[in-house]
Amino acid sequence: MYAIYIVYVFIASFLMVLLLSIISEKILLRKRMMVPDAHKIDKRMVPRPGGPALYFGIIIVMLIIIRNIAAIALVIAVTIAFVAGFLDDIYKFGGIEKPILTAASAAPFLIFSTYNPNPYVPFVGTVTIKILYPLLLIAGFSIYSNATNMLDVFNGLLTGSMIIATIPLSFYFYIRGEYQIFLLSIIFIAGLAGFLVRHAYPSKLFPGDSGTLFIGAFYFSLMVLGRAEIVGIIATLPLIFNGFFILTSIRGFKEHSNVPRPVTFNDDGKIQAVKGKHVPITLARLFSSNGAVTEKEIVYGVWIMFVVSAILSMFTTLVFFK
Amino acid sequence: MKIAKPVMVMMAIVIISWALLLASFYAMALTFKLMAGMHGLTIQIIRDLLGFLIFIIWAIVFYIMRQAAAKALSLY
Secondary structure, three states: OHHHHHHHHHHHHHHHHHHHHHHHHHHHHHOOOEEEOOOOOOOOEEEOOOHHHHHHHHHHHHHHHOOOHHHHHHHHHHHHHHHHHHHHHHHOOOOOHHHHHHHHHHHHHHHHOOOOOOOEEOOOEEOOOOOHHHHHHHHHHHHHHHHHHHHOOOOOHHHHHHHHHHHHHHHHHHHOOOHHHHHHHHHHHHHHHHHHHHHOOOOOOOOHHHHHHHHHHHHHHHHHHOOOHHHHHHHOHHHHHHHHHHHHHHOOOOOHHHOOOOEEEOOOOOEEEOOOOOOOOOHHHHHOOOOOEOHHHHHHHHHHHHHHHHHHHHHHHHHHHO | OOOHHHHHHHHHHHHHHHHHHHHHHHHHHHHHHHOOOOOOHHHHHHHHHHHHHHHHHHHHHHHHHHHHHHHHOOOO
């Protein structure tokens, strides 16, 4: 019975986001809100931002099904990230504003105390970090929201990667009997899958910063609410690598225009890494370092990395948290 | 397949990082075992600092991984 209910919830979230995405595309096309797809030979124009479709689709389904204090805190947190991203889609912030604004997503969790400062850690068990945890919460929202934003460089890459990364979280919540959070994670996966239908190669709709920051904040909220910090970190190692590699190679938060491009786009439509010490190290650059490759090949390469991380994450759950 | 080598390198980096993360937790568990039976605010602060220390170790590990990946794939 519960399995059938889960399937219904999945279908509802999937269809809701897909429907809103198609409506968004039409509205954005009519309003001429489009950007060129930089990795296509014809530089075709793609509607953006599709973030509102993703946000409203997931939140509507979520609020119909779950309305407890944890869900409310999550909704407020992701709304802050979504609004910050939406403002960025319209006004374009500098390099430092987004990390600060997205850190504010931690506020509802801190105000409603909907977090548990006792994460489960392999070998150790429950660790009490009452002083450090609120600081990690603030930093975590900023890190995850902006790391997801940095990964959104190719058609469908981010949404597909985050679907793969959320599966181990769902597995963890189910194993530990956290059924409400499990349901939230299913709504999230289904919403992302609905969006991926339009975002996958060749993209018909881009999420924009409103979509990417929302995805990062939602994922981190799931980790906090379900006490799945370690499992979540392992599942998103490629995401963390990408953000960490970029920030350490360009030395801090900088505006896009002030940073050298990590890859070049050839006339034949293939992507090739740029050599040099001061060029940002991104996953795209690493995957195209052995010669020119297609956009699809890079996306599949990154997804394979996420699959490996997801398997390790689920293995960790089975060994340490069952 | 030009993508094969980078995929293999990055998969290896994910697996090594995962192993090192678990090793850092094991070291944390050993330290906590040594501190078993101790109570008070100072111990609480030391526990929090240990958590912070783990994050510093992770940052160093990630930096080493970055350099290893860049070298293995001849980025410079």
